[in-house]
Amino acid sequence: xxxxxxxxxxxxxxxxxxxxxxxxxxxxxxxxxxxxxxxxxxxxxxxxxxxxxxxxxxxxxxxxxxxxxxxxxxxxxxxxxxxxxxxxxxxxxxxxxxxxxxxxxxxxxxxxxxxxxxxxxxxxxxxxxxxxxxxxxxxxxxxxxxxxxxxxxxxxxxxxxxxxxxxxxxxxxxxxxxxxxxxxxxxxxxxxxxxxxxxxxx
Amino acid sequence: xxxxxxxxxxxxxxxxxxxxxxxxxxxxxxxxxxxxxxxxxxxxxxxxxxxxxxxxxxxxxxxxxxxxxxxxxxxxxxxxxxxxxxxxxxxxxxxxxxxxxxxxxxxxxxxxxxxxxxxxxxxxxxxxxxxxxxxxxxxxxxxxxxxxxxxxxxxxxxxxxxxxxxxxxxxxxxxxxxxxxxxxxxxxxxxxxxxxxxxxxx
DNA sequence: ACCTGAACACCGTTCAAGT
DNA sequence: ACCTGAACACCGTTCAAGT
Numbered sequence: 017x018x019x020x021x022x023x024x025x026x027x028x029x030x031x032x033x034x035x036x037x038x039x040x041x042x043x044x045x046x047x048x049x050x051x052x053x054x055x056x057x058x059x060x061x062x063x064x065x066x067x068x069x070x071x072x073x074x075x076x077x078x079x080x081x082x083x084x085x086x087x088x089x090x091x092x093x094x095x096x097x098x099x100x101x102x103x104x105x106x107x108x109x110x111x112x113x114x115x116x117x118x119x120x121x122x123x124x125x126x127x128x129x130x131x132x133x134x135x136x137x138x139x140x141x142x143x144x145x146x147x148x149x150x151x152x153x154x155x156x157x158x159x160x161x162x163x164x165x166x167x168x169x170x171x172x173x174x175x176x177x178x179x180x181x182x183x184x185x186x187x188x189x190x191x192x193x194x195x196x197x198x199x200x201x202x203x204x205x206x207x208x209x210x211x212x213x214x215x216x217x218x
Numbered sequence: 219x220x221x222x223x224x225x226x227x228x229x230x231x232x233x234x235x236x237x238x239x240x241x242x243x244x245x246x247x248x249x250x251x252x253x254x255x256x257x258x259x260x261x262x263x264x265x266x267x268x269x270x271x272x273x274x275x276x277x278x279x280x281x282x283x284x285x286x287x288x289x290x291x292x293x294x295x296x297x298x299x300x301x302x303x304x305x306x307x308x309x310x311x312x313x314x315x316x317x318x319x320x321x322x323x324x325x326x327x328x329x330x331x332x333x334x335x336x337x338x339x340x341x342x343x344x345x346x347x348x349x350x351x352x353x354x355x356x357x358x359x360x361x362x363x364x365x366x367x368x369x370x371x372x373x374x375x376x377x378x379x380x381x382x383x384x385x386x387x388x389x390x391x392x393x394x395x396x397x398x399x400x401x402x403x404x405x406x407x408x409x410x411x412x413x414x415x416x417x418x419x420x
Numbered sequence: 421a422c423c424t425g426a427a428c429a430c431c432g433t434t435c436a437a438g439t
Numbered sequence: 440a441c442c443t444g445a446a447c448a449c450c451g452t453t454c455a456a457g458t
Contacts, residue, residue, distance in 0.1 A: 028421075028422055028423075029422080029423095030421095030422095051449085051450065051451085052450085052451060052452085053449085053450080053451090061422095061423070061424090062423065062424055062425070063451085063452090064423075064424070064425080064426095064452085064453080064454085065422070065423050065424075067451095067452070067453080068421080068422055068423070069422090072451080072452075073451065073452090119328065122324075122367075122370070125371060126321065126370055126371055126374040127374065128374060128375065128378050151404070154401055154404040154405055154408065155408060157368070157401070157405060158364065158368070158405035158408050158409065161363075161364055161367035161368045161371065161405070162360065162363055162364045162367065162409075164367055165324075165363035165364065165366055165367025165368075165370075166359070166360070166363045166367075168324070168328055168367075169327060169328055169363065172328040172329065172330060173330065176330050199356055199359070202353070202356040203356055203359060203360035203363070205412075205416060206356065206357060206360050206409065206412040206413055206415075206416050207360065207364075207408065207409055207412050208412070209411075209412040209415040209416050210407075210408040210409050210410070210411040210412025210413070210415060211408055211412070212415070213408075213411040213412060213414070213415040214407060214408050214411050230440075230441055230442075231441080231442095232440095232441095253430085253431065253432085254431085254432060254433085255430085255431080255432090263441095263442070263443090264442065264443055264444070265432085265433085266433085266434080266435085266442075266443070266444080266445095267441070267442050267443075269432095269433070269434080270440080270441055270442070271441090274432080274433075275432065275433090
């Protein structure tokens with residue numbers, strides 16, 4: 017909506033330019049390399065300039081988190097009519113799509129700087145199953161926490177596998193990745209079954 | 219088992235003294251204040267001395283994590299015969315018993331420096347329900363991830379409530395704490411029901 | 421509205437050297 | 440077996456000042 021929003025066209029930067037610079041640094045260096053100084057360098061600016069756009073680093077990271085959990089361009093935007101498993105799977109995929117995605121989102125969440133992603137969608141899906149308001153809330157939170165916690169750990173293990181493969185000469189068969197995805201799906205099925213089961217009590 | 223293990227008696231320190239110093243700093247300053255320099259100061263030693271005991275800070279934090287998730291002194295040591303909910307509740311309580319407990323454990327876990335706490339107990343409890351090996355593994359992991367993810371967020375909200383109460387003049391009624399605990403229990407019931415439901419399929 | 425330049429008060433880690 | 444002292448290469452944040 018602003019006059020200048022392209023990163024390479026304008027002389028000066030907006031909030032959005034800072035966030036996309038951060039996303040670039042993230043995908044190249046990962047979370048450990050995501051320092052204010054490197055972000056500043058990416059848009060050729062002094063570190064202190066970033067503090068005009070964001071009050072502190074965590075606020076910037078929260079903006080990055082929002083970008084991560086929000087639906088991407090052309091891809092299927094999980095519509096409000098999707099079921100619990102589909103919404104949870106979509107969140108899982110968005111987290112996996114960005115380096116250290118689960119960790120960044122988890123910390124923004126823990127600091128209370130980000131809404132529980134997918135919560136509204138999940139709650140309406142739960143209500144669609146005939147669940148009351150309060151239980152729908154619990155069901156949604158339970159699912160989100162499972163997805164984020166599981167993905168956090170999962171993403172780390174994938175990274176460890178890559179690093180380990182380099183020095184241990186054990187090449188990581190894509191089979192392992194599939195096993196992990198299967199494990200996530202199996203866990204997700206358990207939680208969804210639990211939501212249904214606590215409902216079904218007549 | 220060593221000749222010297224009391225912190226205030228010996229002249230020099232063992233691994234254990236470093237860990238308990240870290241635990242003291244943690245409970246007084248929280249995770250943000252848990253720097254190598256402050257830990258060193260606590261036992262009146264140079265920072266570099268800590269690197270004789272641990273290769274790096276994360277390894278030290280992993281030792282702290284182990285202490286957090288391991289059963290305490292006199293309290294009920296969750297015996298192997300306990301059920302899924304009891305084991306998960308015990309983990310929840312241990313995490314809540316230490317400032318920023320869930321966050322520390324979560325990060326040690328993510329770095330692969332800590333075993334999934336309670337996993338073995340949970341798996342044998344699951345097998346006691348007549349679940350096969352592979353499904354018991356998935357059930358255990360699902361439960362642990364739920365507990366840690368949920369507690370992480372929960373612990374942050376409690377802290378935010380304390381901080382917020384200071385400047386917002388809204389005193390935090392203990393009712394809120396109870397609501398949170400009820401929400402955790404409700405979520406836990408969902409996951410446990412899910413484990414049972416996926417099993418019960420004949 | 422957006423940025424510079426310089427400073428402050430920290431970090432984790434390494435290393436030669438001591439006892 | 441355990442520790443000192445000093446250094447290295449970083450951090451996030453603040454602030455007066457510029458355009």
